[in-house]
Amino acid sequence: MTQSESFEYQSVQTLKGVGPAVAVKLEKLGITTIQDVLFHLPLRYEDRTRVVPIGALKSGQQVVVEGVIEHSEVRFSRKGGRWGKSKAGSGRSLLCYLSDGTGGIVLRFFYFNASQQAMLAAGQRVRCFGEVRHGANSLEMTHPEYKSLAENECLPVKDALTPVYPKTEGVHQTLLRNLAEQVLTRLNDNAVPEWLPESLRKEKSFPHLSQALKRVHNPEAGISLDSIEAVKHPAQQRLIFEELLAHRLSMLQFRQKAEKYQARPHNIKSNMLTNFVRQFGFELTAAQKKVIQEIASDLKNNVPMMRLLQGDVGSGKTAVSACAALAVLSDSNQVAIMAPTEILASQLYENFSRWFKTSKNNDACLLLTGKDKGKKRDNKLDAIRQGKVSIVVGTHALFQEDVEFDSLSLVIVDEQHRFGVHQRLSLREKGAKGGIVPHQLIMTATPIPRSLAMTAYADLDYSVIDELPVGRKKVTTVVLSDQRRNEVIERVTEACRKGEQAYWVCTLVEESEVLQCQAAEETAAQLNQDFKDLTIGLVHGRMKQEEKDAVVARFKTGEINLLVATTVIEVGVDVPNASLMVIENAERLGLSQLHQLRGRVGRGEKQSSCVLMYQSPLSERAKQRLAIIRENSSGFVIAQKDLEMRGAGEVLGTRQTGVVGMRIADVLRDEFMLDDVKQAAEQIQAQWPDSVKPLIRRWMGWSEQYGSV
DSSP states (O other): OOTTTSGGGSBGGGSTTOOHHHHHHHHTTTOOBHHHHHTSOOSEEEOOSSBOOGGGOOTTOEEEEEEEEEEEEEEEOTTSSTTOTTTTTTTEEEEEEEEOSSOEEEEEESSOOHHHHHHTOTTOEEEEEEEEEEOSSSEEEESOEEEEEOTTOOOOOOSSOEEEOOOBTTBOHHHHHHHHHHHHHHOOTTTSOOOSOHHHHHHHTOOOHHHHHHHHHSOOTTOOHHHHHTTOSHHHHHHHHHHHHHHHHHHHHHHHHHHTSBOOOOOOOHHHHHHHHHTTSSOOOHHHHHHHHHHHHHHTSSSOOEEEEEEOTTSOHHHHHHHHHHHHHTTTOEEEEEOSSHHHHHHHHHHHHHHTTTSTTTTOEEEEOTTOOHHHHHHHHHHHHTTOOSEEEESGGGGSTTOOOSSEEEEEESSGGGSOHHHHHHHHHHTOBTTBOOEEEEEESSOOOHHHHTTTTTTSEEEEEOSOOTTOOOOEEEEEEGGGHHHHHHHHHHHHHTTOEEEEEOOOSSOOHHHHHHHHHHHHHHHHHHOTTSOEEEEOTTSOHHHHHHHHHHHHTTSOSEEEEOGGGGSSOOOTTEEEEEETTGGGSOHHHHHHHHTTSOOSSSOOEEEEEEOSSOOHHHHHHHHHHHHOOOHHHHHHHHHHHHOHHHHHOOSTTSGGGOSSOOTTTTGGGHHHHHHHHHHHHHHOGGGHHHHHHHHHOSSOOSOOO
8 A cells, every 4th residue: 555545645735625724733633634623522412312302301401402492581690600701702792592482591692792692582492402400490591502493394304323522722623523524534454554463463353444444434324322431342442452552562662772881880788778678777577678679679770760660658668779779879870860949859858868878988079059050050060970979869950951960870769750751861871981871770758659650650660668667656637617716727837835745737629829829927926826936947949059958958857846837848858757737728729749748747756636627618529639639548549549630630730741642541441451452562573673663653543652761
């Protein structure tokens, strides 16, 4: 088959209705070729196959109704309408009362003109499609699609479900459906090549690709909405499998590219490791020892380590990373440690400076952050460039072009979910010299469910620290209304009088950092009135780093009893004496953030507590979140619940992974396929390598969406 015959190489402008201007809009949806139209799959479907009696309607349904308009009126709202004057045509709306003999419903239009008003006058028969909602006094449809009917006209209904596609500004469903129909009429088995091996298709009982595409875009007559929404149709299963396969192959491609590089091999000498670990002051858990061995095995090779280390809050990931650093430093190479916040970077700098102060790398640890300016920064850059420092801890400042390393051999990235894949790539490239690149250890205290790890991080090996240090006590979590604030104040007072310390975290629904900081300042002022005999400190994002460091230092030494803060303390503040965490407006935070904040306490021997204060009324989702946090202490359980509630895109917090943009697959729903997908990807790479790039291109476009991590 020639390129001109394949849909992959035919411009979308060869279709009717697509000129240069429309083509520009379609490109925003990733549609540039005819093949792209086929793989722009429906988000959902609408059932327009039957007319539903109005008397049988329920709120939340999307249905077709038909009836006669009994009465029409334009109503004005004193307050500018339901949506306000700016959105509701100066506060007026057109209300049409539709009846079919079984019941009545109101059709509400906020935007209308004189022609529409005349078309929807009393006595007119109309057919409508829209979503049913509860109105003030009856059921309503807001801005339904409608068609006027002649007195005796019998309009046929659709014989199959109607697809609803992802769209963008200026590209409507009518256009997308029209384009899909044009392409489907031209579709044959050769127009879109079949890249899945025949043996795999037979094993899975998958239909041919062309048949699967036809069925998904245009479900056969008689199939119900419930059936197709269950995603059990063979056509859907076929496309889901292929999309997951394309993502897996893409990640494996990046892994293969990375393995073409070389890294310096390092050995963790057992006697040196034993002596080094003694200074931690605690016994390593079995899980920590296992992960250290996995890392040691990687570092021995001249292939770059690419390992993701997951561990719950307080599981001891930093100690494990220090053991990895030990191997590199013993060979006189450099280690870069990257953190998302200056507070966390400072905490890591303190730990690594303390742990390595007795080694031959005395005073060889350096902290580089955005606050470093002028001569001070130049001196630090010279030290890094000339290899005078072996451990460089920093924030995003490590990415800047003028930061050059002498012999970077290990990159440790803490809290990886805060960084995009391209940022991690740029840091690795800083150590690339003569084809030699550094090893990478990516750490997260936000456990990643297995389904996400097998898709978004399939190019990384992965280790898990799945136990907490001996003696670590479970943090007791309670959920209280802010109306019981006085009880919380008494609880804080009691804890501090016993010599313990506490956090008080302020949150706002607004994204504005200014408002967040104002709220923290006001809360601190109020708490100073409530706790006259306690010393209160304040930390927020708009303070200078020196000010934040000074406050945190006073809190660590016990000079400050209560630390009032924004969520800036989510990571990086480690004070074993702090035994109480109070989070205001906890309903406004996600599960992961709540778990991270709770992890600031329970780091010492004392029984610790976390109080989640909320404002009434709570939404159902907020009730769910708070109940999950109260009932679960395992970050892995919480991460899975978070995925179920929010979906992959929100949990990952980044679009670079490509998982967010999946067209038909869902990593949670389709997790049962992942092991088979993994096996199929390895088989295709080994036996049908020519299928790899076309599959990736088909589902992910011509540009590679993943950075090499």
